[in-house]
Amino acid sequence: MAHQSTYEPKTAFTRWMDSRLPVIRMAYDNLLDFPTPRNLNYMWTFGGILAFCLFVQIVTGIVLAMHYAADTSVAFDSIEHLMRNVNYGWLIRYTHAVGASMFFFAVYLHIFRGLYYGSYKPPREILWILGVLIFLAMMATAFMGYSLVWGQMSFWAVTVITNLFSSLDSVVSGLGTGIVQWIWGGFAVNDATLNRLFSLHYLLPFVIAGLVGLHIWALHVTGNNNPTGVPLRDPKTEALPFHPYFTAKDGFAIAVFGLIFAYFVFYMPNYLGHADNYVEANPLQTPPHIVPEWYFLPFYAILRAIPSKLGGVIAMFGAIVVLFFIPWLDTARERSTRYRPIYKYFFWLLVVTCLALGYLGAKPPEGGYLVAGRIFTAYYFIHFLIVMPVIGIIETPKSRPQSIADSILGGGNSSQPAVAAAEKR
Amino acid sequence: MSKILSMRNFRTSTLGAALLLVTAYASPSFAAGEAVEIPRQEWTFSGMTGYFDKAQLRRGYQVYQNVCAVCHGMRQLYYRNLSEPGGPEFSDARVKDIASQAQVTDGPDDNGEMFTRSGTPADKFVLPYPNEKAAAAAMGGAVPPDLSLMAKARAPAHAHAWYTEPYFWMVDIVTGYQEGGADYLYALLTGYADEPPAGIDVLPGLYYNEAFPGHQIAMPSPLADGFITYEDGTEETVANYSKDVTAFMMWAAEPKLEERKKMGLTVMIYLGIFAILMYLSKRALWRKVPH
Numbered sequence: 001m002a003h004q005s006t007y008e009p010k011t012a013f014t015r016w017m018d019s020r021l022p023v024i025r026m027a028y029d030n031l032l033d034f035p036t037p038r039n040l041n042y043m044w045t046f047g048g049i050l051a052f053c054l055f056v057q058i059v060t061g062i063v064l065a066m067h068y069a070a071d072t073s074v075a076f077d078s079i080e081h082l083m084r085n086v087n088y089g090w091l092i093r094y095t096h097a098v099g100a101s102m103f104f105f106a107v108y109l110h111i112f113r114g115l116y117y118g119s120y121k122p123p124r125e126i127l128w129i130l131g132v133l134i135f136l137a138m139m140a141t142a143f144m145g146y147s148l149v150w151g152q153m154s155f156w157a158v159t160v161i162t163n164l165f166s167s168l169d170s171v172v173s174g175l176g177t178g179i180v181q182w183i184w185g186g187f188a189v190n191d192a193t194l195n196r197l198f199s200l201h202y203l204l205p206f207v208i209a210g211l212v213g214l215h216i217w218a219l220h221v222t223g224n225n226n227p228t229g230v231p232l233r234d235p236k237t238e239a240l241p242f243h244p245y246f247t248a249k250d251g252f253a254i255a256v257f258g259l260i261f262a263y264f265v266f267y268m269p270n271y272l273g274h275a276d277n278y279v280e281a282n283p284l285q286t287p288p289h290i291v292p293e294w295y296f297l298p299f300y301a302i303l304r305a306i307p308s309k310l311g312g313v314i315a316m317f318g319a320i321v322v323l324f325f326i327p328w329l330d331t332a333r334e335r336s337t338r339y340r341p342i343y344k345y346f347f348w349l350l351v352v353t354c355l356a357l358g359y360l361g362a363k364p365p366e367g368g369y370l371v372a373g374r375i376f377t378a379y380y381f382i383h384f385l386i387v388m389p390v391i392g393i394i395e396t397p398k399s400r401p402q403s404i405a406d407s408i409l410g411g412g413n414s415s416q417p418a419v420a421a422a423e424k425r
Numbered sequence: 426m427s428k429i430l431s432m433r434n435f436r437t438s439t440l441g442a443a444l445l446l447v448t449a450y451a452s453p454s455f456a457a458g459e460a461v462e463i464p465r466q467e468w469t470f471s472g473m474t475g476y477f478d479k480a481q482l483r484r485g486y487q488v489y490q491n492v493c494a495v496c497h498g499m500r501q502l503y504y505r506n507l508s509e510p511g512g513p514e515f516s517d518a519r520v521k522d523i524a525s526q527a528q529v530t531d532g533p534d535d536n537g538e539m540f541t542r543s544g545t546p547a548d549k550f551v552l553p554y555p556n557e558k559a560a561a562a563a564m565g566g567a568v569p570p571d572l573s574l575m576a577k578a579r580a581p582a583h584a585h586a587w588y589t590e591p592y593f594w595m596v597d598i599v600t601g602y603q604e605g606g607a608d609y610l611y612a613l614l615t616g617y618a619d620e621p622p623a624g625i626d627v628l629p630g631l632y633y634n635e636a637f638p639g640h641q642i643a644m645p646s647p648l649a650d651g652f653i654t655y656e657d658g659t660e661e662t663v664a665n666y667s668k669d670v671t672a673f674m675m676w677a678a679e680p681k682l683e684e685r686k687k688m689g690l691t692v693m694i695y696l697g698i699f700a701i702l703m704y705l706s707k708r709a710l711w712r713k714v715p716h
C-alpha cells in the first residue's frame with residue numbers, strides 16, 4: 001500500500017527544499033497524509049502510545065543521566081540525591097521508573113493485538129520481525145536500567161542473569177565462566193560492570209529509536225492491517241488521512257494512557273517496583289527472594305520451569321526466538337482471529353498462559369507452582385509450534401466481509417464465505 | 426559469648442540467606458509461606474489527598490533522636506530538611522539548635538588536621554557509628570540498618586490464597602495502597618512480647634518479635650510506655666511512639682510526598698480535561714465519515 005505522494009510544495013522555500021532534500025515531503029506523506037483504514041479499533045492506538053513512551057523515556061533518561069554517577073560507591077546515593085535535593089528530581093526519576101512499566105504494558109497489548117489480528121502474516125513479516133527486535137532491545141534496556149539503581153534487587157538480578165551464561169560450561173568447559181567474567185569485567189559484578197551497563201543503557205534506546213524508524217517505514221510500505229484482516233482496496237472509501245483523523249484518535253488514547261501513567265507516578269510510584277531495591281546493593285547478603293520486574297516474570301517462569309540450567313536458558317531465549325518465526329508457523333488463510341472459530345479459543349488460552357506464567361514467575365519454584373509452571377511453559381511452545389500450524393490447516397473460517405467498505409457499511413449482503421473472498425484476493 | 430557472636434554473624438551472612446532459601450524451597454506446595462498478615466493502620470499520608478501531620482512528625486523526630494539514633498543513622502538526611510516544607514517544619518532557630526548539638530568531623534584545616542566542630546543546618550545527620558564494622562562490633566555482630574529509606578525498603582507479603590491474590594492487587598491499585606512499609610514498621614515496633622509463645626526457642630542475644638520475618642530479631646525492644654516525654658499532651662504509649670516514629674521514617678524516605686500528591690491532583694485534572702477535549706474533537710471529526 002505504499003501510497004502516491006500528494007504533497008505539493010507551496011512556497012519558494014519548500015520547492016527549493018523539495019528538490020534537494022525532500023524531508024518535508026516525507027513528513028507530509030508519512031505523518032499527515034498516510035491513508036489509514038477507517039475501521040481500526042482502539043487496539044491500534046498502542047503504536048502511537050509506544051512512540052510516546054519512548055519519547056518520555058529518552059527525555060527523562062537524559063535528565064537522569066545528568067545527575068547519575070555510575071560508580072558503585074555512590075550510584076545509589078546519587079539517585080537519592082536527585083530524589084531529595086534536585087528540583088522535581090523525584091518527578092523525573094519516578095516518571096522514568098514507572099515509564100518503563102507503562103512501556104511494557106503498552107508493548108504487550110500491542111503484541112497481542114498483532115497476534116489476534118494476524119498482523120504478522122504476509123506481507124508484514126519484516127514489520128513483525130522488527131517489532132520483535134524492538135521488544136528484545138527494550139528488555140535489554142530495561143534490565144540494564146534497573147541495574148543502575150544499585151539496590152539489592154539490581155545487584156542480585158544482574159548477578160543471577162549474567163550468571164546464566166555460565167551454563168555454557170556444560171557445553172565447553174570454561175566457556176561459560178569465561179563469558180561471564182568478560183561481561184562482568186572481573187570476577188564478580190563490580191564497578192566495571194556497572195559502567196558498561198550504564199553505557200549500554202544510554203545507547204540502546206537510540207538503537208530502539210532507529211528500529212522504530214524502520215518499523216514505521218515497513219508499516220508504510222505494507223499499510224496498516226485492520227480488524228477484518230481484509231486488505232485495503234480503495235483508499236478513498238476505506239481509508240482516511242492519518243491527520244487529523246488518527247492524530248485526534250491517538251491523541252485521545254494517549255491522554256487516557258497518560259491518566260493511568262500519572263496515577264502511578266503521583267500516587268503509587270513504588271507499587272510496580274520492589275522494596276528491596278531501596279536497600280543499597282550488598283554483595284555479602286543475598287535477598288531471600290530474587291524476583292525480576294513484573295514484565296520479565298513470564299520469561300523468568302519459563303527459565304525456572306526447566307530442571308537443567310542450560311535447558312532453562314535455552315527455553316527462555318527460545319520463548320522469544322519463536323516469535324520471529326510466527327509468520328511462517330501460522331498456516332491459516334484468514335488473518336483476523338475474528339473469523340477463526342477454533343483458533344479463537346487457543347488465542348485466549350495463550351493469553352491466559354502468559355498471565356499465568358507471569359504470576360508463577362513471582363512465586364518460588366516449588367510444589368504446585370513448579371508443576372503449573374511446567375504445564376504453562378509447555379503450552380507456550382505448543383501454541384506456536386503445533387497449534388498455529390495445525391489449526392490453520394484444519395479450520396474452516398467463518399464468513400467475513402469482503403472488503404473494508406463492506407464491514408464499515410455493514411448490512412446482510414456484505415458477508416461472503418471466506419473461501420470465495422480468498423479466491424478474489 | 427563467642428558462640429553468640431558467631432551465631433549473629435551467621436544470621437547476616439550469605440550462608441544465612443542460603444539457609445533461608447533452602448527452607449523456603451522445602452515448604453509445602455501452594456503454601457503462602459510464613460508470611461504474617463500485617464494489619465493495616467490509618468495514616469494521614471495515605472491516599473490521593475495524603476499529607477504529613479506536622480505535630481506527629483515532630484514527635485516522631487523526638488522518638489528517633491532520643492531512642493533510635495543511638496543505634497541507627499539516617500544518612501540521606503540533612504538537618505535543614507527538618508525545617509523544609511512538607512516535613513516536621515521546625516523553625517529555623519530550632520533546627521540551628523538541633524544541628525549545633527551534633528559534633529561534626531570536618532577538615533582538613535590549613536595545618537592538614539581533621540577537627541570537630543558543632544553542626545549547622547547544612548550538615549548531614551551525624552551517624553552513630555563511623556562505619557558498619559564499628560556498628561557490628563558494638564552491637565555484637567548485628568548491624569542496625571540505616572533508617573532513611575526504611576519505610577520504602579520493607580513490604581509485607583500478602584498471606585492470601587493464590588486465586589484471590591489478583592483481586593487484592595486490584596484493590597490495592599484502585600485504593601492507591603502504598604503504606605505497606607509503614608504498616609510493617611508499626612507492627613515491628615509494637616510486635617515485641619515479654620514472653621515468646623510456648624514452644625519457641627529464642628536464640629541467645631535475639632528477641633522475639635511478632636512481625637519480624639522468622640520472629641527473632643537482634644534489636645531489643647526499643648520503646649516502653651512513658652519512655653519519652655511528649656510536650657503536646659499526646660499519650661505516652663508504645664503504640665503512639667511507634668506510630669509517630671513510623672510517620673517520621675515515612676517522611677524521611679519520601680520527603681516530597683506532599684508536593685507529589687498535590688501536583689498529582691493538578692496533573693490528573695489537567696489530563697482529564699485534555700482527554701475530554703481530545704475525545705470531543707475526535708468525535709466531531711469522525712461523525713462526518715462512515716467508519
Ligand code: HEM
Pocket residue numbers: 054057058059060061062063064065068079093096097100103138141142143144145146147148149201202204205206208273
Ligand atoms: C527504551 C527506553 C528506556 C527504558 C525501557 C528504560 C528503563 C529503565 C529502568 C527500568 C530503570 C530503573 C528505574 C528505577 O527503578 O529507578 C532505568 C534507570 C535509568 N535510566 Fe533508563 N530506560 C530507557 C531509556 C533511558 C535513556 C534514553 C536514558 C539516558 C539517556 C536513561 C537513563 C537512565 C538512568 C541514568 C537510570 C538510573 C536512574 C534511575 O534508576 O532512575 N534511560 N531505566
